[in-house]
Amino acid sequence: MLTAFTRATQIFQQLLYAEPGFRRASEVHLRLALMFKVLKQYDNSLKHFKLTLADSNPCISSQAEIKLHIAHLYEIQGKSKQAKEAYEQFIQGDNLTPTLKAAALRHLGWLYYTVSQLADKNVRENLAIQHLKASVDIDSSNGQAWYLLGRCFSGVGRVHDAFDAYRQSIDKSEANADTWCSIGVLYQQQNQPMDALQAYICAVQLDKSHTAAWADLGVLYETCNQPNDALTCYLNATRNSESNSNLAAKIKFLQQNLANMPLQHFPNKNQTLPSIEEAWRLPIPAELTSRQGNTGPAAVPGRGPGTAAQDSDSLYGDDKKKRLKAMKRPSTEPLEMPPPHPPATLSQHQLHMMQRMVSNQANLNPTQQTLLRQLQEQHMLSQQFKQQSSTLSSQGRVGQQCGPNPPSSSLSPLNFGGLPGLNTSATIQPGPFLNPLETSPSKLDEKFQFSPQDIAMAEDVLAEIAGKGSSSLSTSPKLGIPSSEGGSCPSSTPSSVDNLLQGSKDHNGGSLNLNNSGGIQGRITPSGQGRVTPSSTSVHSSSPQGSTRGDGESNCDEDDDELAKDSKYNKEIFTVAATKELGLVLKRSSADASLLQKETRPAVVTLDINMSGSKIIELSKGQGLIHPSLSSILGEDHPPPHPPCAPSPPLPKDSLNPPTPSVYLDNKKDAFSIQLQQFCHQQPVVVIRGIAGALKLDLGLFSTKSLVEANPDHPVEVRTQKQQAPDENFDNNGKRLWYCDSTRGVTTVAKYAQYQASSFQESLREEQEKSKGVVKDSDSDSNSSLTSKRRKFKTIKFGTNVDLSDEKKWRVQLHELTKLPSFARVVSGNNMLSHVGHSILGMNTVQLYMKVPGSRTPGHQENNNFCSVNINIGPGDCEWFSVPEQYWGVIQDMCERNGVNYLHGSWWPILEDLYEEDVPVYRFIQKPGDLVWIGPGTVHWVQAIGWCNNIAWNVGPLTYRQYILGVERYEYNKLQSYKSIVPMITLSWNLAQNVGFSDPKLYNAIKTTLMRSLRQVRMTLDFVEDLKKEVKWHGRTSDEPAHYCEECEIEVFNILFVTECDGQFLVHCQDCARKASPTLNNFVVLNQYTLDELIQIYDRFKIHTDPIASEGTSSSEAKVSVTSPMLAIIPISPSKDTKLNSAFSQPHPYPVSIWPKKKGRAKLSSK
Known part of the structure; x- marks a missing residue:
């Protein structure tokens, strides 16, 4: 699923990058938003939903549906207040369908019930019940709303009302594992253990990985003095989900005690309840099997009483697709699984077409050959299916038989095999949205079936081969027109609302249907009521065209002939391309004019920089x-930007931990040498040791004490993190992962200083206790956990992004930094960022970081690939990891594989993974007074290993490599819909005005x-x-x-x-x-x-041919004249005869001349 979605998002992003004004961009943004939502990249999803809303062109989803998605995004992100406001505003809207309004009320009601910050408990409970009642009044067929209402009634002690609501949920065919688990809890609270047992068994038979049901069933057995059965249930509860410390404690206690306890201590005749093995084989009571049918249940794994975000992955409550019409048979019965869906059989006409294409195979172009292969593969699949069906029928069965394994009598987790009613086949849902897939990711490799559009295209190709007019061949449908061959036009009417994406599914929980998602050959009309039609010379349709507008109404009735009348817009050509991950996708091509007879766009006028x-x-x-x-400032002939491939050949394994380039300075002369500047420009990372002492920098001005004395109420952004070793990154279950947990908050300098000091004092106390031999469980010690799988980490606060740009507040501190050499200064004439013309916080201004041990700056490249300077104030050290810029594409791919976004996400690489991918990593310690220079595009991540402060800013050397990397990232950010905070176009005009280049x-x-x-x-x-x-x-x-x-x-x-x-x-x-x-x-x-x-x-703007100023001019001649008031005129005064070591003897690869501004140069200023 990750591979398919990642590839799909890449294709859509490239489409929008190549054609930002694409008339169906709203459809593309909608699909990107839905896929990012499934991938849990919520910021990206929100951005594309908003872009869909801002587009007035037609879209398959109504504006109301998109707004409801946005409210749901806030909810699943934990932004409860924003979600509440969005739901309330949505409910007050006009022209809402009953289904949408009921869904919003349901979510708002559950939000009130689960989020304590919204109001007092009594108020929240009343509001929750009120909104959920309103929801079921509007849409009484929604079983999910009845289930949530039952949960609320149960929570306030209204047991009878809770049972009635649960019964309504079952009656509405929403009897999933959650419902039965909640019924079991109610029965247990009413001291009816046998009824509770039956309800729990129903839950775990519906979903054998339902953690809450197994845990509650274990508690039931434990209260009935049946510890062996309780242990079995607890083991099953932890088998397919995250560990729970309470369960781990129970398991450990039971395992230790049952091993030493005689079996006769628990005689079977005294058991209150049947054992788990016996209970599994008991027939389900008739009242639970009163509804018969063939549809499998839609149980949600791991959800039940006690789960807060119960409805986070079901936005609309897709009742009709979640119906439980067949309850469980006794598990001793063999289970008959429904037969797999047969592949579409080619019609006689299509078979004839395939045969004619085979006879003309030598004359087919690549597109036609691809279509021929697809027809042959589809024919082969249908024949194989017929043979398999015939074989199975001869054996007296259709489909696959499976049955549960006998329950184990040991204490190991149960392995019941296939459970009745569970649908394990992949389903491709109709419509352009992502629907739940009840399958594993491997199912994505199966062949996709042909859509009506694909068949229409194939028929057009056949017509072209036969030299006929294509209009005589078929009545293939246009986009979204129902036909007997499959595919229909989903609308935004209430009947189709439940077909939308069901919220935030797991990575293997969604499927992309290509039939109506734009994956067809067609052309785009220039009007606002555009559509996609098969790109033949005439349209094959006997049906009226339908296209859903943003308001839910169908409005698309233009004739294709109108396309030829409009010369202002390009008529773009797309073809269907086959990929392993996605099946059929849009592929731009220069199609044969004889096939498509398209009007071509005039060529772009060629320009040259030597023109005036x-x-x-x-x-x-x-x-x-x-x-x-x-x-694009890369040029129209330049392909869309993409991450680079790994350098070839790969480095040998013994070169993957290279020594970090470093320089030790002991005097001011060395610090200002041109060789030091050249050395830094040639390396991906450099640590300059002793620079603070050599330049006599007063780092105490940036100490916590000085900051509190200067501005105690200055805001500080705080990141809450887990304290771990620098080369480790585990979740609470001891699993290594790339995602770095870091949540945002705000405090002040004074408050963080107090936290920083108390953290230090607490650490001193712990050290003193250890020295005295007092040992206690540490929050960060994995051995202190009751299970080896679960780790308990200490929570720490990292004070980041303290803005020091205000010259009035931080005048003394900023003045101290002018002692640095010009290439490393915040403001300098040979620093590109000093020519932007305005402040960019943290880039051409100073930011400060306040740290305790374990504070992490996750992996990243600097904004627009600019260089950065970082000085450790002390007193503690920091550990750095960095990777050369050439490998950022490898790391980007690894981030995607590990489920975290490279640009937006928070990630901490696993060093072993980098080693396996042949990625070199520089690793070094930054001590107080050391300056770290990060080269353009270098990937890096940092962790404090002591209590310290750091100051940092960005610089832009006037080099070709720095500029071109900045431009490339500027365009890549555009592709990724990521804001470039360095305005490269404005910067380029200012550089042309202010600086001369050699x-x-x-x-x-x-x-x-x-x-x-x-x-x-x-x-x-x-x-x-x-x-x-x-x-x-x-x-x-x-x-x-x-x-x-x-x-x-x-x-x-x-x-x-x-x-x-x-x-x-x-x-x-x-x-x-x-x-x-x-x-x-x-x-x-x-x-x-x-x-x-x-x-x-x-x-x-001309190239400067004078001798290089930095080598042959005096400091008074090498000045930069600028128009920006934020810059001073700063002389460049390099030392000509300084030689630090042999590493500096290499020639400067980027000759740059800084020369004074001539009189009469135009100013970029207002008139």
């Missing part, structure tokens, strides 16, 4: 109406960015002028931050599309503005720079 700015504007004029989406590669890279930015400005103006929209002058202040799109968070340069919302003015990019309103209604278009200004800067 006015020539670029002239050639770009009018292109915005033909190529509306050419925003490195041809760096100069060409910046000039190319300017050329494409200039073209994009002209193309955007084409779009605005075509709509006859006025462009208003706005200008830009000297310290105004770069602007980002409110929706997709990409940088918006020069032309701003602005709307007003609640008194705030929100900036949008061109693509998001078009999606919100194709005619830009309610948008104001603002202009920050004139074309003449930009042309002047572009034309004056």
Whole structure:
């Protein structure tokens, strides 16, 4: 499942990157949101749901359904207040279907019942019952709502009402394991052990991995003085779920005592209850088997009484697909599993088509050959199925027979084999949404069946081979039209609500249907009522076209002939590609004109950096109406950015723990040497030891005491983490994992200082007790746990991201850092980030970190791959791990395999995994006064091994490698819908205005960015002028931050599309503005720079051919003149004759010249 979803998200992201203005982008964002929700990447999911809402184009889901998904996201993230507000706001909305409103009330009611922060207990219980009653009043057929209402009644002691609600749940065919477990709890509370036993047995037979039911059944046996049966149940409870300390204690106690206890101590004749083996074989009472049918139950593993987020993975309560119509037979009966769904059999027409394609196989193009293989494979599968069915019928059975294994009489966990009623076959649900799969991930490798669109495409290919018009071959349906061959158009009516994604499933709990999810060959109409149709020369349909709009109404009735009338939009070509993971997916191609007869888009005008700015504007004029989406600064011919492959050949194993490049400084002259700067620029990571002493830095200014004295109420972001060894990362069950648990909070400098001090004092006391021989269980000692599997970790607080940018508050501290050499300073003329023109917190400003032992900065690359500087204030040490930039693609792939997002997620690599993948890791200790230089793109993670503070910021050396890595990450972030906090376009214009370059590669890279930015400005103006929209002058202040799109968070340069919302003015990019309103209604278009200004800067940006200033000019000549008021004029004064060691003797690979700004250069400022 992970592989399939990961591949699907990659394809969708590449589609949106290549065509940001794609007319069906709302459908793509919806699917991305649903898949990210299943993968538990909730921030990504939320972003794509919001992008779907912001798009006015038609979407298969209504706006109400999307809003309900967003509220549910808040709930499963634990953001209870936001979830409550979202549900309440949703319920107050208009035009809600009864099913949606009932679902929202159900979730809101359960939220009140389970979250103590929302109100007092009595108030919460009353509100919970009130909302759940309202839910069942609206939709009385929803068994899940009845079950939750029963839980609430049980919690407040209304036993009779609870039994009635549970009975209603069973009557509505929602008798899953949770329901029977809760009934068992009620019977046990009423001192009816036999009835409780039967209910628990029902629960565990419905779901043999139901932890709560097994645990409660164990408690029942224990109270009835049957410890052997209790132990069996407890072992089963821990077999398929996370360990529980209470259960572990019970298991350990019973195992130790039963081994020494004679069997006659527990005579069978005195047993209150049948043993677990006998109970398993008992027939279920008639009242429990009154509902008959063939549909398997939908038990939710591990859920029952005591589980807080009971409904976290069921958004709409899919009753009709969760019906329990067949209760358990006695387990001694052989179980007849339903026969597997037969593969679709090819019709006579399709067989004839396959034969004709075989006869013309030598003339088939690759696409046609792929279709032929798929037809042959489908035919082979259908023949195999017929043979298997015939064989099984001759043996007197159809399908697979299985039965439960006899229950074990030993104390080992039960192994009952297949349970009755459990559906183990993969099901592909109709519709474009992700539905629960009752299968393992291996089922994804099975062949997908053909959709009507696939068949229509194959028929078109046959027509092309036969030289006929395709209209005579078939009446294949368009997208979403029901047909006898399968596939139907899901709507957003109440009947289809339950087919939506069922919340946050496990990774193997979802399936992507390709029949109606865009995985077809087709073309996109330019209108807002666009659709996808098979890309033949004429449309085969005798049915009216249907497409669901965002409001749930069908609105798609245009003829294909209208496509040819519109020359402003590209008619894009997609074909069906087959992959192992996904089956049939969209693949962009340059299709044969004879096959598709498509109108082609005119070629993009070729531009060159040697052209003048006015020539670029002239050639770009009018292109915005033909190529509306050419925003990539990598170029239109550049493929979508992607993580790099592992370097080849791999390093030998004895080179995977290389020594860390390090330098020891003992005087100021060495610190300011050009060789030190060159050495740092050539290495992925460098630790510079003794720099604080050499430069006489007063690090005490950054001590906790000084911070409290200066600004005690200054805010501190706090991360709550588990204290572990630096090379370990375990969950509570002792399982190694990559995910690094780190939750966010806020405090103040004074409060964290108090915590830091008390933590130190507590550690001293523990050391003193150990020295005296007093031994007690430590929270971080795995041996103190009652089971070897479960680890108990000490919780720690990490004070991070303390902002020191305010010069008034931190003047003394910031002034002290000006003692550093220019290449490592916060503000410097040869630091790219000093030319951004505004503050970027933590990048071109200082941030401080306050740590206790175990505080972790999880794995990451710096924003936009910029370098970073980190100084340890002390008194304790920090341990660093770093990996060269070339291996970040390997680590990204490992993150995905371990279920954590590389950019958004919190991860801590397992060193053994990196070793197996041949990834080299630098590992070193940073002592107080040491400076760590992180090179561009270096992956790193850090842990404090003592009590210490650190200060850090980013720098951008004026080198080609730094610039190009920044641009590549800028575009990769765009692909991933991740905000680049370094505005590379704005930065490039400022660099062109402020700095002269002698490195041809760096100069060409910046000039190319300017050329494409200039073209994009002209193309955007084409779009605005075509709509006859006025462009208003706005200008830009000297310290105004770069602007980002409110929706997709990409940088918006020069032309701003602005709307007003609640008194705030929100900036949008061109693509998001078009999606919100194709005619830009309610948008104001603002202009920050004139074309003449930009042309002047572009034309004056020339390569500097003077001798390198850093080697041949005096410090007074090597100044940087800048327009940004945040920068001072900083001289570069390198030492010419300093030689630290032989490592510095290598030539500088990136020659850069910093020269004064000439008079008359254009300013990027407001008029």
